[in-house]
Structures are given as structure tokens and as C-alpha cells.
């Protein structure tokens with residue numbers, strides 16, 4: 449039986465908060481934190497795929513996720529005390545310490561932590577956290593029924609969608625609940641001009657013949673890492689024409705196939721929009737092929753795409769995106785120096801040597817079956 453306790457009550461799982469790996473039940477964020485009141489945080493969602501045959505957990509496109517986190521932090525004026533390389537090391541160490549030998553999901557978050565009343569972005573103290581949990585499907589990958597939302601996608605000069613900002617997800621939550629309470633599985637959101645933007649937490653692709661189209665970055669979308677992956681796979685492996693262009697609402701009603709993409713959603717074919725069948729009303733051949741390809745790539749079954757994967761348990765030398773060969777102590781010291789001027793704690797876990805070489809959570813763990 450899986451352990452139903454929420455993460456905040458788990459002493460057997462490890463999280464990273466303000467430079468330390470600590471048991472999850474000891475991680476505390478104040479209820480007066482700025483981000484709690486005002487949504488002033490930015491975050492990432494990253495998946496790890498367990499390949500039982502290889503005995504490896506592969507973190508997918510880790511570098512790209514942390515590059516995007518850095519961009520989100522710049523937009524939100526949040527100081528991130530760690531380089532992309534250091535964030536990758538922390539992510540690998542976190543999954544290793546939790547000893548996840550199953551699919552998992554990582555959530556790093558950089559947020560305004562000052563305990564103060566007052567809406568602004570500048571002059572506030574920031575904090576950083578990262579958690580990891582086991583994770584299965586986020587939405588069904590067996591055919592979604594979608595509804596076009598009455599909630600419009602937030603505009604770039606309202607809350608910038610290209611930053612993955614916590615407060616912006618209220619917009620997604622309105623759309624998702626409306627869709628589900630109206631009997632759909634997922635929402636498709638339009639821009640304020642009425643063009644197709646994206647799902648509540650997914651980018652969108654429409655297929656017309658051999659042309660795959662997706663809204664451009666200026667349509668208030670999050671520039672998805674899965675989106676970019678699918679664009680590459682469609683061009684290289686399926687020889688499709690892939691275009692970024694403005695898409696009208698009614699194109700949703702006449703497309704041959706529609707796919708939602710995201711780290712959580714993975715590749716989720718859409719079989720109906722606003723009660724109209726997409727194509728034949730069943731998952732189409734291009735969607736199926738892309739799903740198959742993606743499933744192989746993320747699990748390390750396609751050698752030509754291994755550069756997108758960071759193995760957790762293996763050696764750093766096996767992948768182009770693996771953690772760099774710098775000494776952990778030196779990295780921690782450098783980050784600590786940088787952090788000192790920014791009000792952040794240094795990475796104590798690594799600087800006191802606990803992180804190096806540890807393959808298991810510090811606290812005793814439940815058997816895998818109970819997670």
C-alpha cells in the first residue's frame with residue numbers, strides 16, 4: 449500500500465531548502481512569506497524516468513529546465529544563488545538521496561520569502577527549494593476531451609507567460625476547474641485576441657496533413673521544453689513540416705490530430721474539442737508515433753538522444769548533460785560566496801560533505817512499494 453501521508457509529514461523523504469538537504473517533515477516556509485500571499489515565486493517541473501533494465505533514473509532535459517528557471521527568475525527579479533550546473537547537481541543528489549527507482553517529478557522553486565506586507569518585486573529576500581516525489585500520469589495519455597475555456601490566457605504585460613511564475617497558475621486553475629466541472633478533461637485557452645494559446649499546463653500542436661502547427665512564443669505560451677522536443681522529433685524522425693503560426697479557434701474543429709505536450713502531460717492526444725471529434729475521434733497515427741518515440745527517448749532507449757538525459761545513479765561521464773566534474777566543495781564554496789551577498793545560505797549539505805557519494809536518504813525509508 450502506498451504511503452498516503454503528505455510530503456510535509458514524511459521523515460523518510462529528503463528535500464532541499466536554503467542550501468541543505470533535510471527530511472521533508474522538517475522543511476518550513478513561513479505563512480507570512482511574500483510568495484504565499486502574492487504568488488511571487490518561479491518554479492520548474494522536471495521528470496525522471498526509471499529504466500528498470502538499465503537500473504537508471506534519467507532526468508529529462510535537466511539543463512534546459514534550469515536555464516528556463518534562470519530566465520523566469522530574471523523576469524521576476526528573484527535572485528537564484530546557484531548556477532545551472534549547480535542546480536543540476538542538486539537535482540541529481542536529491543533523487544539519489546530519495547533513492548527513487550521509479551518515475552519521479554522534481555519541483556525546484558525560487559521565491560520571495562520576506563515576511564512582510566507590501567506588493568512589490570524589489571528589495572526582498574529570496575529563498576530556494578527543491579522537492580522530488582514519485583509520479584505517474586498527470587493527465588490521461590489515452591485520448592483527452594477538451595473544452596475551449598471562457599478564461600483567456602494572461603497576456604505578456606499582465607503576468608508574463610514565458611516565465612513559469614507561481615501566481616500565474618491561478619489563471620490555469622480557473623480554466624482547468626471550469627473544464628472539468630463542465631465534463632471535459634482539460635481546457636484549451638485562447639489569447640485575449642481569440643487565438644489558440646495553450647492548455648492549462650500544456651502546449652498544443654495541431655496536425656493538418658503533413659504539417660504540424662503550434663502557436664508562436666508571442667501567443668502568451670510557456671515556451672515548453674516538451675514542445676521543443678516534439679518539434680525536433682517531428683522534423684527529424686517523422687519528416688513533418690513544423691510551423692509556429694497564429695491559430696484560430698475553429699482550426700481546433702477541423703484539425704486531423706491535436707496533441708497537448710508538457711513535462712507533466714507528456715504527449716497527450718486530444719480526441720474531441722467542444723464535443724466535436726478531432727479527426728476520426730480516435731488517437732491518430734502521428735500522435736501515436738510521436739508518443740512512442742518520446743517514450744523511448746525519455747527512457748534512454750534511443751542512443752542518439754542520450755544527450756538530453758542526466759542519469760542519477762550512473763557515472764557523470766555517460767552523458768553530455770551530466771553534472772560537471774568540478775569538486776563539490778569548490779562549487780559549494782563558490783555558491784556560498786555568491787549567496788552570502790544575496791542573503792542566501794551556502795549549500796551546507798555539500799560543503800559539510802554529506803552530499804558527496806550518498807546514494808540513499810539519510811532518514812530510514814519505507815520500502816519502495818509504500819511510496
Ligand SMILES: Cc1ncc(COP(=O)(O)O)c(C=O)c1O
Pocket residue numbers: 493620646647648649650651669670671672673674675709710711712
Ligand atoms: C502553462 C504551461 N504551458 C506549457 C507547459 C509545458 O512546458 P514543458 O514542456 O516545459 O513542461 C507547462 C508545463 O509546465 C505549463 O505549465
